[in-house]
Amino acid sequence: MIVRIEALAEATCVIPEGRLDFDAAPGFQEALERVLGTAGKAPAALIIDAAALEYVSSAGLRAVLLAARAAQRAGVPFALCALQPAVREVFDLSGFSRIIAVHADRATALARARQGRS
Amino acid sequence: MPVRRLAGLASAKTRSFAQLLIEGRGPYARAFENLIVVLIIFSVASIGVESIPGLPGWAMRTLHVTEIIIVAIFSFEYLLRIVAARNKLAFIFGYQGLIDLLAIAPFYIGGFDARWLRALRLLRLLRVLKLQTHFLEKVVEERTRELAEKNEALVKAQAQLKAELEVARSLQLAILPAAFPARPGCQGAARMIPATTMGGDFYDYIELPDGRIGLVIADVSGHGVPAAFFMAVARTNLRELALRHTDPGECLAQTNDALCAQNPLELFVTVFYCMLDPKTGVLRYANGGHNPPYLRRAAGPIEALNGAGGLVLGAMPGVGFPTHTVQLSRGDQLVLYTDGVTEAFNPAEELYGAQRLVDEVRVHGSGTPAALVERICQSVTNFAGSAPQSDDITLTVLTWGAP
Numbered sequence: 001m002i003v004r005i006e007a008l009a010e011a012t013c014v015i016p017e018g019r020l021d022f023d024a025a026p027g028f029q030e031a032l033e034r035v036l037g038t039a040g041k042a043p044a045a046l047i048i049d050a051a052a053l054e055y056v057s058s059a060g061l062r063a064v065l066l067a068a069r070a071a072q073r074a075g076v077p078f079a080l081c082a083l084q085p086a087v088r089e090v091f092d093l094s095g096f097s098r099i100i101a102v103h104a105d106r107a108t109a110l111a112r113a114r115q116g117r118s
Numbered sequence: 119m120p121v122r123r124l125a126g127l128a129s130a131k132t133r134s135f136a137q138l139l140i141e142g143r144g145p146y147a148r149a150f151e152n153l154i155v156v157l158i159i160f161s162v163a164s165i166g167v168e169s170i171p172g173l174p175g176w177a178m179r180t181l182h183v184t185e186i187i188i189v190a191i192f193s194f195e196y197l198l199r200i201v202a203a204r205n206k207l208a209f210i211f212g213y214q215g216l217i218d219l220l221a222i223a224p225f226y227i228g229g230f231d232a233r234w235l236r237a238l239r240l241l242r243l244l245r246v247l248k249l250q251t252h253f254l255e256k257v258v259e260e261r262t263r264e265l266a267e268k269n270e271a272l273v274k275a276q277a278q279l280k281a282e283l284e285v286a287r288s289l290q291l292a293i294l295p296a297a298f299p300a301r302p303g304c305q306g307a308a309r310m311i312p313a314t315t316m317g318g319d320f321y322d323y324i325e326l327p328d329g330r331i332g333l334v335i336a337d338v339s340g341h342g343v344p345a346a347f348f349m350a351v352a353r354t355n356l357r358e359l360a361l362r363h364t365d366p367g368e369c370l371a372q373t374n375d376a377l378c379a380q381n382p383l384e385l386f387v388t389v390f391y392c393m394l395d396p397k398t399g400v401l402r403y404a405n406g407g408h409n410p411p412y413l414r415r416a417a418g419p420i421e422a423l424n425g426a427g428g429l430v431l432g433a434m435p436g437v438g439f440p441t442h443t444v445q446l447s448r449g450d451q452l453v454l455y456t457d458g459v460t461e462a463f464n465p466a467e468e469l470y471g472a473q474r475l476v477d478e479v480r481v482h483g484s485g486t487p488a489a490l491v492e493r494i495c496q497s498v499t500n501f502a503g504s505a506p507q508s509d510d511i512t513l514t515v516l517t518w519g520a521p
Contacts, residue, residue, distance in 0.1 A: 021508060022340060055469075057461070057509065058318075058339040058388070065433055066384055094388060094407035095429030095437075 003031040011077075011113040012043035013106065017052040020060030028060065032067035036074055045113035046071050049106050051082035056090050068100050077101075077116050081109035136202035140195075151250075154195060158221075158243045161188050165237060189225045196222060217241050283343075287316055290346050293353065298487075298516070299325045301396045303448075306333075307487035308514040309495055311458075311507070318345030318387075319456045319510035320353050324360050331396060332360045335408065335454040335514050336389040339430075348385045352377060352431065356389065366391045366404035367441035370431065374406065378435035386432035390454060392423075399446035399518050404439040406431045409457055412476065414483040416449030420476055423452075448519030451483050451490070458509035462498050465505045470498055487515035 001018035012035050016028055035046060048064065056064075064080070071078035079101040083091060091097040103109040139150050164181055167173070196218045203209035210219075221242045224235035291310070298306030308321045318338030326332050334356060338345040355376045356369070363369040370391055377387070390411060392403035405427030414420045425442030446452075455475065462470040475494065482493045491513050498511060 025340070055461075058337060058386075058457070061430075062339040062384070062386065065386070069384070093409065093427070095427065096407075096433075099429060099434060 001028065003028055005031065005035060007043070008110070009044075010110055011045035011047045013047045013049050015049045015052065019055040019057075020053060020063070021055065021057040022059040025057075025059040025063045029063040029066060032063065033070065036067065036070050036076060042074050042076055045077040045079070045116065047078075047106065047109045047113065048080045049082055049109075050080055050084065050087055051106075053084065053087050056087050058094075061090065061094055061096060064100070065096065077113060079103055079109050079112065081106050133201050136198040140198055140202040150195075153191075155243065155247075157188050157191060158239050161185065162237065162239055162243070185225070189222050192218070192222045283316065286343070286346065287312070290316060290350070293350065294320060295323045298323050299331060301331065303519050304331070304394070304396045304516070305487050306514065306516040307491045309491050309512070311495065311511040313341055313458065313507045313510050316343050316346035317341055317510040317512075318349050319458065319512035320349050321454070321512055321514045322353060322357060324357055326364075326393065327361065328364070329395070329397070331394045333392050333394065333452075333454065333514065333516060334360075334389065335411070335456060335512060336387050337408065337456040337458075337510070337512070338387045339385050341510060344383050344385060348381075348383065348387065348432075351380065352387045352389070356391070360391070364393075365441050366393055366402050367428075367439040370404045370406050370428065370439040371437070374429075374431040374437060374439075375435050377432040381432050384432075386430040388430050388456075390423075392452075394446070394516070394518065396518070399448070399450075401444045401446055401452070401518075402441055403444070404428070404441045406439055409455060409460065411452055411454040412479055413444065413446075414451040414453065414479050416447055416451075420480055420483075446518045450518055451479075451487070452516040452518070453479050453483075453490070453494075454514040454516075455494075456510060456512040458507075458511035459494065459498055459513060461509060462502045462511065463505050463508065464501050465503055467505075470501050474501065487517050490515050 001016055001020060001024040004015040004017070006013040006015065014032060014035060018024070020028055032046070035043060046067070048067075068078050080091070081103040082105050083102060088097070088102075091100075091102060101112070103112060138144070139147055141147070164184070168178070168181055199215070199218065200206050200209060209215045221239045224238070228235070294308075294310060298304075298308075306323065308323075310317060310319055310321065312319070318341040320334070320336050322332070322334040324332030324334070334353075336349070336352060336356075338349045338352065352373070356373045359369050359372045359376070363372060370389060373389070387406075388408040389406040390403065390408040391406075392401055392411075394401050403423060403425070405423075405425070407427060407430035410422040410424040410427075412420055412422055423442070423444065426440050428439035429437050453475075460470055460472050460475055464470075474497065478494050478497050479490070482490055485493075494513055495511065
């Protein structure tokens, strides 16, 4: 899987592409930790744009959960957006969409991040 | 006696000194060897210089003095080699000893005039160079052997680790129940196929004090040793709490809190837990983030037990899990599974999917639970073909009121 990172003014977007399974989870987790862990330069918000994410396994869910917790500890708003139906189902089934903010698309997620800051 | 012992001691000391210089691998031995090489080259070159006609007297004298020094050092070296040799006669009359002797003997017999015979020292040079090549070969040989030994140790360590994992795996498989509790008109079967040596899936049948049967299917995030440990902790907690709670939702809530309190690796587990009253066919269930099981009605239709569930267990303490109730009819069949079934990939990277599972249940559900479990496992394995199994595959089937 490929993970792209886009640093915008109102949030840093992490964009995973492909399958987030047992093999891909450690790399994805590392990317999220790098975004959150940059000392003194924590992003205003962290958004996972899942538009190109095709599949999430339980190991992938764990990586997302760990990042959500780390973001909470760092005081960084955390959200997911643009989930494909199959991925959305996994987040709903596991109950994760009840403890992590999920938005329909990136524009909504960014708008919410701006509101949170003002 | 003391004198002889002293002499013995001294000779032992001399011999070890000689061996250090001649056969050692340390800096002294190397320096000594290099010195000999330089002297050989110098003495051979001096033959040419001496043959220049009309050389001044001081130059001839210097060359003679150096020749005496060189012969003295070679003689000293020759003696050292004899002292160091284990079999002295073999050395003296051997190829090496004779060459060494040829390098100094002409001087003792013919003095400075025997200078042309000094060319024989070139033979020594050849010998020394050959020795150095031999030394290098020995070093390479030794390193190769060391490497082979280390490699062997590594292979051994890996085999041991593998053997220990095998033991752990059989222990893990052993804590999964081998048979469904015998109840009249109530049949069950289950199977777990781990993806790696250690799986993170588990199932359980629990005989509750009031005569009901508890049925569990669960999937720990990830797999390998950490998932297997978390699985054992989750299974033990759930089993213990199931005996004390008559409400499945309450049981999951308590198990969740217990897991959150002892979860250093921040793993989580999806759990579906249901209780069946074998007398009345009343099924009560609660779901902690697990794939909803299928209920194949004896009359034909297949429905998912998708009553609202809660969060996966171990992720956040203090969350609730709603309990739902379903009335079973005689011959109804319950199919519990983990996502290793529906998310098995084939070589073309297609998912097995829920539809294939539902189709299998529809077509083959009328048989015994054991036959259906076998049938679905076959179907998933056939579908996956040569694609590697990426997740544990676990199935539990229960038929109520079967004749």
